[in-house]
Amino acid sequence: MEPKYQWVADVLRREIASGIFRDGQALLTELELKERFGVSRQTIRQAISLLEGDGLVCRRRGSGTYVTHGPRKHGSVLNVAVVTTYITDYIFPSIVRGIESVLSTQNCIMSLSATYNSVERERALLRRLLETPVDGLIVEGTQTALPNPNIGLYEKLRERNIPFVFINGYYPELSQAVHVVTDDEAGGFQAAEILLEAGLTRLGGIFKSDDMQGHMRHQGFEKALKAHGLCAAPENVCWFTTENKPRFLLEEPGLSFLRDVSCHLDGLVCYNDEVALRTLEHLAQIGLQVPRDLSLVSFDNSAYAGICSPKLTSLSHPKETFGQEAAAKLLKMMQGYREESTMLGWELVRRESVRG
Secondary structure, three states, rough: OOOHHHHHHHHHHHHHHOOOOOOOOOOOOHHHHHHHHOHHHHHHHHHHHHHHOOOEEEEEOEEEEEOOOOOEOOOOOEEEEEEEOOOOOOOOHHHHHHHHHHHHOOEEEEEEEEEOOHHHHHHHHHHHHOOOOOOOOEOOOOOOOOOOOOOHHHHHHHHOOOEEEEEEOOOOOOOOOEEEOEHHHHHHHHHHHHHHHOOOOEEOOOOOOOOOHHHHHHHHHHHHHOOOOOOOHHHHHEEOOOHHHHHHHOEEEEHHHHHHHHHOOOEEEEEEEEHHHHHHHHHHHHOOOOOOOEEEEEEEHHHHHHOOOOOEEEOOOOOOHHHHHHHHHHHHHHOOOOOOOOOEEEEEEOOOOOOO
């Protein structure tokens, strides 16, 4: 059974998080809280101590207890959890390296976990973080284009004054959640523009449907076409998910999509370099050459982009800078400061996969 002081603290946390008690406002007196909850004065003092340890209130001698979203007080060493969808694959090592380069200068111990873009794994990790002393969290949203059942766990983190910063994707349901993302709509627009500037007008795309990045890149892609008086027929756009990604372009529906569109498209925007690399392999199998028969533009400028043949024209993800930005924001938030979200731009790296 939950101790009474824990119950009192949890109720007050929710009320502080919801704005019933605002920053700088005096909390009820010990006597008022004692009467409200029907518990002893000692129980109230224990509950207030928990809130004080979480940086949610401060006691002023002779004046009372006041709400203040200040730094947590678990000790001089800060424990920071970093949760990404993947760890060792693709661009993630560079992002994590950027995070670690900032945290390591501020006496932080960093733990690293992966969700593999699974809401079930995300739920288990969040529950574990709520049970262990953690001072802050950097997290990549899981399947951010879909409703997320774990929003309540993030709300509990907020109630306990545990700051978190989202990277790459976030949940719109969490109002005012701080995030560091790339401008994916602008990236989709830029990717299509690269092809249009090369004189290519019959464009298609491959995008990811369960993450917001895919939808925003597709939106930018469509805007660029519209700006040129063009549009992409629905059959010229293919969508994939986390679940079918390992088979995509090796089995259906990716293979049939490329077979069907390769004969009448002259340009293709790929969700990322992984997808573009598989596209290159399949086009070679059916006897088509890039960029002679079909030009490709991709995202992320990963290591793959510079070693495949032909080398990929790709929009470069900021990677280490991206991680450094997220870590710097979290450090300020752990010190009790307010932070705003940041959207970073893309930089084009021209290589061989676009004609002309």
